[in-house]
Amino acid sequence: xxxxxxxxxxxxxxxxxxxxxxxxxxxxxxxxxxxxxxxxxxxxxxxxxxxxxxxxxxxxxxxxxxxxxxxxxxxxxxxxxxxxxxxxxxxxxxxxxxxxxxxxxxxxxx
Amino acid sequence: xxxxxxxxxxxxxxxxxxxxxxxxxxxxxxxxxxxxxxxxxxxxxxxxxxxxxxxxxxxxxxxxxxxxxxxxxxxxxxxxxxxxxxxxxxxxxxxxxxxxxxxxxxxxxxxxxxxxxxxxxxxxxxxxxxxxxxxxxxxxxxxxxxxxxxxxxxxxxxxxxxxxxxxxxxxxxxxxxx
Numbered sequence: 353x354x355x356x357x358x359x360x361x362x363x364x365x366x367x368x369x370x371x372x373x374x375x376x377x378x379x380x381x382x383x384x385x386x387x388x389x390x391x392x393x394x395x396x397x398x399x400x401x402x403x404x405x406x407x408x409x410x411x412x413x414x415x416x417x418x419x420x421x422x423x424x425x426x427x428x429x430x431x432x433x434x435x436x437x438x439x440x441x442x443x444x445x446x447x448x449x450x451x452x453x454x455x456x457x458x459x460x461x462x
Numbered sequence: 463x464x465x466x467x468x469x470x471x472x473x474x475x476x477x478x479x480x481x482x483x484x485x486x487x488x489x490x491x492x493x494x495x496x497x498x499x500x501x502x503x504x505x506x507x508x509x510x511x512x513x514x515x516x517x518x519x520x521x522x523x524x525x526x527x528x529x530x531x532x533x534x535x536x537x538x539x540x541x542x543x544x545x546x547x548x549x550x551x552x553x554x555x556x557x558x559x560x561x562x563x564x565x566x567x568x569x570x571x572x573x574x575x576x577x578x579x580x581x582x583x584x585x586x587x588x589x590x591x592x593x594x595x596x597x598x599x600x601x602x603x604x605x606x607x608x609x610x611x612x613x614x615x616x617x618x619x620x621x622x623x624x625x626x627x628x629x630x631x632x633x634x635x636x637x638x639x640x
Contacts, residue, residue: 365560369605373607408567413601445571
């Protein structure tokens, strides 16, 4: 199983939505870390664990751009939802939040 | 330790109940016989004492849970009334993102705790209301998370949501004890 520990592999203080706004944005996270790992997981038929613990928390814009953005760039929401294992003991509500962003991004696409 | 205390309590209650009934029966029989009591009467007493004990335990548990819910709601009100969003200029540019993220994590976790008992204590709609207000506020702040100056000037927007959160929390506290 592949793993991304956001606080360790990216930043414990993430930023906003777009790269243009500042460092450690959702866009940067998706492009540099999440998307490559998702592609690797799909090609190896593996799961991808996303660990949200250890950081200071996540702006909703960061989460939406990271995960909703996957759908906007062409991934199927069912594929992503089956692939991802989400871990967030610091804030369990993040898990449903991220899943909703993935589902709602699909609706936007339509 | 707790179960030992409970057992002692039940034993004492049974002894007291049997003694009282025995005394009453004895008085009815002109103080002739004290321990003349049928098996049926003993069982009735035991069942009555057991039911009274169980009922008192349920009441005690309910009281404890209500007090925990109240504490969470008071914490929510305290966070809403005097929080980081009003003090961003004091917190400063280096730390404000961390403080904001921690603040919303805390709000999320309070809501998650309240949701566990929302059906039992019938405040589901009110918690949904709180969650919606927090979501709107969180989305607003998140979209501007990199714009420190703009966030410092958005106090009125924060008040709009945080006042509602504080007021609704108080409403739930009152509803617990009606």
